[in-house]
Amino acid sequence: MEIISGVERRRRWRVEDKLRIVAEAERPGACFAEVARRHEVSRSVLWSWRKEVRSGVLVAEETPSFMPVQIAPERTSMAAPPSAGITAPRPAADASVERDDRIEIVLADGTAVRVPETVGTAALRRVLSALRG
Template identity: 35%
Template structure:
């Protein structure tokens, strides 16, 4: 007589089945843990498959996308000339205005750090 206790944890999932499960887990509002319970998996298995197949999760930041821009004449008035006030070398006076998907506007100077700008845009779009 053979007595088997517990669940068999070593299962083989075909790639097409893994991708179907990953698509289900990527639906907005559905957590990886809920999908894992449905298929009797550990949530870590779904995360491993995501890394393997490079499937983005619904909770991760969306990939950056390019949006249309409009270039306008940004000549500052004479009273805003930094060399007149300080006597020092002028910095670039360009300014960038970014309209986010949710309609909010982000305005930054030309020397703004690109990494901080990305984080700022993500924060504004999720707010």
């Protein structure tokens, strides 16, 4: 006998888990009801997941991949001649000590993305996937 002493809440399933369970239910010889019971999910929810997979709604997230990286010196732009009375800032004694707090990503087609090093991974992933699309 199982006694539930509180409000039952919905479980939140990760996409990877849903896909793994649906794949298990679709194996030849698998008993759909047994797979649902083993993973403690209702058959109707499993049927819904299966329908979402077949219609392309439930898909695996794109896995991150490594891209070749080349570190290149920063390009200098043509600076305008200093105006009278305005002096240009003096460069630091040791230019190699200066920090550049941005990340520059140049794609194969020449598109460049410059972001601060504090950019979130999710935001950067969205920007790069939009550029690829």
